[in-house]
Amino acid sequence: MSLDTSDILPEVPLLRIVDYALDECNKSQGDRDKYWILAFRGLVDLMFDISAHPVTLRIPVQPNMTVPFPPGCISWTKIGILNNNGEISTLRINNALTTWKDLNPNRLVDLTPDITDSLPTLIQSPFYLNYFYDGVYQPLFGVGGGLIQYGDCRVDDENRVVVLQPDFKYSSILFECIYSPKRDGDYKVPLLLQECLIAFIKWKDKQGTYQEYIAAKIEARRRLPKKKFVLQKINQVIRESETMKLRG
Amino acid sequence: MAVPYNRKQLIQRIRKHMNNGFPNDAYATSDNEIMLYIDQAIAYGLVGQVWANAKVTGYMEVPDGYILTYALDPLTEDPITGEWYTNLPQPPLGLPLGYSINRIYSAQAGSGVSPDFFMIKANRVGRRANMPLSPGVRVWVKGKQIRCVAADNMPLLGIPVFVDMPTNRTADITQDMNLPDDAIEAVFDNVVQKLTQRYQQPKDIIRDNLPAGNNTLKS
Numbered sequence: 521m522s523l524d525t526s527d528i529l530p531e532v533p534l535l536r537i538v539d540y541a542l543d544e545c546n547k548s549q550g551d552r553d554k555y556w557i558l559a560f561r562g563l564v565d566l567m568f569d570i571s572a573h574p575v576t577l578r579i580p581v582q583p584n585m586t587v588p589f590p591p592g593c594i595s596w597t598k599i600g601i602l603n604n605n606g607e608i609s610t611l612r613i614n615n616a617l618t619t620w621k622d623l624n625p626n627r628l629v630d631l632t633p634d635i636t637d638s639l640p641t642l643i644q645s646p647f648y649l650n651y652f653y654d655g656v657y658q659p660l661f662g663v664g665g666g667l668i669q670y671g672d673c674r675v676d677d678e679n680r681v682v683v684l685q686p687d688f689k690y691s692s693i694l695f696e697c698i699y700s701p702k703r704d705g706d707y708k709v710p711l712l713l714q715e716c717l718i719a720f721i722k723w724k725d726k727q728g729t730y731q732e733y734i735a736a737k738i739e740a741r742r743r744l745p746k747k748k749f750v751l752q753k754i755n756q757v758i759r760e761s762e763t764m765k766l767r768g
Numbered sequence: 769m770a771v772p773y774n775r776k777q778l779i780q781r782i783r784k785h786m787n788n789g790f791p792n793d794a795y796a797t798s799d800n801e802i803m804l805y806i807d808q809a810i811a812y813g814l815v816g817q818v819w820a821n822a823k824v825t826g827y828m829e830v831p832d833g834y835i836l837t838y839a840l841d842p843l844t845e846d847p848i849t850g851e852w853y854t855n856l857p858q859p860p861l862g863l864p865l866g867y868s869i870n871r872i873y874s875a876q877a878g879s880g881v882s883p884d885f886f887m888i889k890a891n892r893v894g895r896r897a898n899m900p901l902s903p904g905v906r907v908w909v910k911g912k913q914i915r916c917v918a919a920d921n922m923p924l925l926g927i928p929v930f931v932d933m934p935t936n937r938t939a940d941i942t943q944d945m946n947l948p949d950d951a952i953e954a955v956f957d958n959v960v961q962k963l964t965q966r967y968q969q970p971k972d973i974i975r976d977n978l979p980a981g982n983n984t985l986k987s
Contacts, residue, residue: 535883535903546827550866553886556902706903 534559534707537714541721555721562720566713566737567594567698574598575699576608580692581684584627587693589680598696599682601670608694614672614685622676622683631686716740772944778806778952779941782959786967797963803941809958811936813951815862830867833948834934843916843924851915852924858937859912865889870932872907872914885916 525536538555542548547555574597579587589596600610621627672685673693682693709717719736722728779802786797814834822828843852860868865887874882885907888896893908901919908915914931916924935946947955 546829548828548864548866549871549884550864550869550887550889552866552884553888553896553902553906554892556886557899560900 528711530711531708532711532714534563534709534717537709537717538721540714541718544718545722545725545727555725558721558724559717560707561724562717563707563709563713565720566716566740574696576694576696578602578692579695581688581690582625584622584625585684585686585688586622586627587682587684587695589682590695590697590699592700593680593695593697594700596675596695596697598694599673599675600694600696601690601692602694603670608696609670611671611673611684611693612669613674615674617672617674617683617685619674619676619679619683622681623679628686712740712743773949773952774942774944775803775806775938776941778945778956779803782806782956782963785956785960786963797967799941802959802963803938805959805962806955807936807938809955809962810947810951811861812958813954814934814936814947817951818863818867828864828867830863830870830934831948831951833951834946835870835932836935836946837930837932840914840929840931843927843929845923845925846915849915850921851917853913853915854929856909856912856914856931856933857939858935860909861934861936863934865909868933869909870934872929872931874905874927874929876928 535556538552538559541555541559542552576598577590579590581587598608598610600608603609618631621630624630671688671690674683676683682695684693716733716736716739719728719733723730723733776799779799782802783797814830818828818830821831838857840854840856843854845852856869862868869887872885872887874885883904885905886902888906888908890908890910896906903919905916905918905924907917914929916929918924938945945952
């Protein structure tokens with residue numbers, strides 16, 4: 521079945537939203553380019569707030585124990601590895617890790633003298649990361665709960681690279697980030713942002729107000745799939761709150 | 769089917785009106801002279817009509833009757849700038865872009881009509897390249913010329929370009945006039961006024977339908 525402009529789809533071209541706004545404001549084709557630029561700015565504004573869908577990518581670890589950001593990454597949301605349940609287990613953010621020479625392929629070589637001279641190495645202490653021992657997952661009895669540590673990382677936003685500890689055990693990491701929106705000739709925008717973007721355009725072109733834009737933004741946020749309240753969510757709350765316990 | 773109304777007929781009507789009251793037929797104006805006055809009056813009336821309507825409705829709109837579609841000459845590349853250019857049938861009227869030119873697009877048999885080119889107002893051309901590029905072709909006007917660039921710098925060689933714009937000129941004097949009939953009154957009055965001023969010929973008012981003798985007008 522072919523789709524045409526009358527079909528309501530989950531994503532709508534940015535250009536169509538621009539034309540909706542032109543039509544609503546009785547503007548001519550001479551204002552189309554200006555409105556497209558305003559829509560683009562609106563999209564960027566909404567991206568940092570509600571519009572962006574995080575994208576998860578599996579990225580190999582470089583030999584120097586760093587991982588470069590994917591080119592379209594706007595901001596990262598989660599860094600981890602895949603566990604045996606198919607979940608992302610996040611790495612611990614350790615800002616003590618140095619970003620020194622993190623773009624240099626010889627980073628590890630340059631760090632090695634310092635690592636060799638470090639105290640744990642000198643006293644021959646075993647490699648130990650909470651539940652992990654020698655790269656094998658072991659549920660150690662008596663060790664407190666909390667997050668399992670699969671490794672440490674530090675994010676160097678300036679150089680757009682993730683710095684890992686020198687003895688990081690995994691060959692790749694999962695990197696979840698807000699990615700640059702899809703372009704297929706034109707940008708595709710989630711349908712629920714349609715009226716919000718029109719409100720943004722009108723505000724910037726002095727046809728509407730900032731308050732109207734914010735109201736449209738709040739309304740759009742309420743319509744986000746994760747924010748929408750469905751019966752299954754109530755079930756989930758009940759499932760998670762039910763525990764085995766003594767009842768009086 | 770209405771009878772077509774062309775510029776030649778309007779010229780004849782104006783000439784007849786002017787000749788009618790003059791004492792002799794030495795009134796000599798060429799068709800071309802009257803046509804220039806008509807062209808001028810149409811443009812003046814059109815622009816005035818658009819602004820007058822805007823005062824009432826709150827937004828601008830060119831009456832549809834003025835708008836014609838023109839197939840332009842093939843685009844040629846400017847080797848220095850890499851832009852593609854061709855000529856409009858006339859420089860656009862003194863209205864904001866979007867009204868002086870309604871739309872510019874490409875069309876050909878088989879593939880149909882393309883999305884509209886993005887028209888860039890003259891004061892935005894310089895800064896436009898520094899902002900995200902909209903999909904498709906950007907176009908701006910330089911006098912009688914339009915200049916086009918594709919977003920991906922694709923060559924536009926051989927692309928047939930069409931323009932919809934209101935015009936006050938006619939290529940052929942016998943071609944149908946593209947203006948709403950209600951505008952003809954204003955055009956006629958304007959041209960007659962200009963010609964009357966131009967020739968400054970007094971009119972003899974001859975009441976030749978009255979009988980001989982001492983006559984007074986009776987109501």
